[in-house]
Amino acid sequence: MAKLILVLGDQLSPALSSLRDVQPQDRVLMAEVASEASYTPHHKQKIVLIFSAMRHFAAVLQQQGIQVSYIDYQQKVSSLTEAVAIELRRHPQLQQICITECGEYRLEQEIQSWQSQFQRPVVQLEDDRFIASKAMFRHWAQDRKQYRMEYFYREMRRYTGLLMQDGLPVGGQWNFDASNRKALSAKQQLPPVLRFEPDEITQQVIALVQQQFATNMGNAEQFSYAVTGKQARQAFLHFVEHQLPLFGDYQDAMQLDEPHLFHSICSMYLNCGLLDVRWVCQKVELAYKEGKVPLNAAEGFIRQLIGWREFVRGLYWLLMPEYKERNFLQAQTPLPGYYWTAQTKMRCMQQAISHTIEHAYSHHIQRLMVTGNFALLAGLSVEQVCNWYLAVYADAYEWVELPNTLGMALFADEGVLASKPYAASGKYIQRMSNYCKSCAYDVAETTSPNACPFNALYWNFLERNQALLSGNARMQLSYQNWYRKSDEERAQISDKARQLLIHLEQL
Ligand code: DLZ
Ligand code: SF4
Numbered sequence: 001m002a003k004l005i006l007v008l009g010d011q012l013s014p015a016l017s018s019l020r021d022v023q024p025q026d027r028v029l030m031a032e033v034a035s036e037a038s039y040t041p042h043h044k045q046k047i048v049l050i051f052s053a054m055r056h057f058a059a060v061l062q063q064q065g066i067q068v069s070y071i072d073y074q075q076k077v078s079s080l081t082e083a084v085a086i087e088l089r090r091h092p093q094l095q096q097i098c099i100t101e102c103g104e105y106r107l108e109q110e111i112q113s114w115q116s117q118f119q120r121p122v123v124q125l126e127d128d129r130f131i132a133s134k135a136m137f138r139h140w141a142q143d144r145k146q147y148r149m150e151y152f153y154r155e156m157r158r159y160t161g162l163l164m165q166d167g168l169p170v171g172g173q174w175n176f177d178a179s180n181r182k183a184l185s186a187k188q189q190l191p192p193v194l195r196f197e198p199d200e201i202t203q204q205v206i207a208l209v210q211q212q213f214a215t216n217m218g219n220a221e222q223f224s225y226a227v228t229g230k231q232a233r234q235a236f237l238h239f240v241e242h243q244l245p246l247f248g249d250y251q252d253a254m255q256l257d258e259p260h261l262f263h264s265i266c267s268m269y270l271n272c273g274l275l276d277v278r279w280v281c282q283k284v285e286l287a288y289k290e291g292k293v294p295l296n297a298a299e300g301f302i303r304q305l306i307g308w309r310e311f312v313r314g315l316y317w318l319l320m321p322e323y324k325e326r327n328f329l330q331a332q333t334p335l336p337g338y339y340w341t342a343q344t345k346m347r348c349m350q351q352a353i354s355h356t357i358e359h360a361y362s363h364h365i366q367r368l369m370v371t372g373n374f375a376l377l378a379g380l381s382v383e384q385v386c387n388w389y390l391a392v393y394a395d396a397y398e399w400v401e402l403p404n405t406l407g408m409a410l411f412a413d414e415g416v417l418a419s420k421p422y423a424a425s426g427k428y429i430q431r432m433s434n435y436c437k438s439c440a441y442d443v444a445e446t447t448s449p450n451a452c453p454f455n456a457l458y459w460n461f462l463e464r465n466q467a468l469l470s471g472n473a474r475m476q477l478s479y480q481n482w483y484r485k486s487d488e489e490r491a492q493i494s495d496k497a498r499q500l501l502i503h504l505e506q507l
Helices: 034-038 044-063 080-090 105-112 114-118 134-141 149-160 200-212 229-242 267-272 277-289 295-319 347-359 364-378 382-392 398-409 426-432 453-464 473-484 487-502
Strands: 003-006 027-031 067-071 096-100 122-125
Touching: 003 080, 027 044, 027 080, 044 067, 044 200, 044 267, 067 080, 080 105, 080 114, 105 114, 105 122, 114 122, 134 149, 134 295, 149 295, 229 267, 229 277, 277 295, 295 398, 347 364, 364 382, 364 398, 364 426, 364 453, 382 398, 426 453, 453 473, 453 487
Parallel strands: 003 027, 003 096, 027 067, 096 122
Antiparallel strands: none
């Protein structure tokens, strides 16, 4: 039976399950469609990455002799459903629709309507690019009262054998996070960043995106990311050689005007399929075995992939669609305009947001402890914050974005993902960056006119959520510090926080 195989924009992997058994009579369909390109106002560079990588991937399949139908954006097709309908009209001999399971609940619902709509069986294959299947995760999660990444991660280390020796973790410890919290010194030399010159296909996509998505965030003309598997592997090997050795040490550091530091910038390639997680982890393990990178760097990096990344995906599919509705702390304040423009006097926010505008990327501490922390402290609308993260980062698909934002950054899931809110005052940002030195606000102040907004908002966050958070064992120290303040000081802080929240747009 001839099949229509739909390959999505984040399924650009030669080893994709739906492509494993392509027969000469089958047809692969790839489509740039309005609904996927605009269900959230994606950053221009995110659209360039996906469209260009899709076009390159389609060309590779064609070179392998596979029949490919490619619908480009100019054909103005509204949705993937319409793309499938067009393809089936053109090729009625295709009697079955085949797809590797997709990455978002929203689209899964759409796909589920196809069987009756198109009167053909729809075969959804497991996305085994992930190490843990949905069933494997569900099995791990069942009967657990709490889901903790650390225990899941240990299972994954045993399962993959990565950094394991005789059934035990290499180095005698599962996790070396404690040695991964160094701030950068001004003298630290930063490694070179690899950029790719856009080829003709990418240039065409850049022109398309500049024209069709003119009001979306960012500048497509600054695009310099990899768009093929070969380039993405080159980018990753560059990271292993230049950044990985110090990745562990400086994982949480932030530096003025330095968006990349020692990070791999490869999540966008992994999440659209250009890089394979097993290949990536094996390269990192090999670099450790060859003595090129220390264990804290290799372990820290591998944990992000086989631990955290797989864990959040498992939770997403376990808890959707109800998960998306959660708002434990009742956060409703509209997102301030500077999340889209970076026009704020808060240097840390200006840095994290301007890096985002420029590169469709900022690293995890900027996302968690600057823009995420601010959203948590100010009680910004969970829905609007989640939509922002989904739109502005080139690596963002809902399976990974939602748990990281709603759960980890905003604690809106009541601690399913994180055992306590990642709330921090300006002191944390001062310790981990050099931002405060050039900020209009004073990080040492809490209530004075130019005091760092993070400070009063931090205490106010504790105060306003006291009923919901003060019972949390891991919040005890924070609450003790709050109660230790005099009544007068607490009143001044509350007053300052009220003023900040009224004038949130002007900060
Ligand atoms: C993100 C994205 C964008 C911008 N455009 C397309 C597209 O035109 N066609 C397509 O197949 N996929 C696109 N994607 C990726 C999908 O949105 C992604 O497959 C789903 O969100 C599921 O993860
Ligand atoms: Fe951010 Fe406050 Fe430091 Fe300014 S002083 S950079 S607002 S933490």
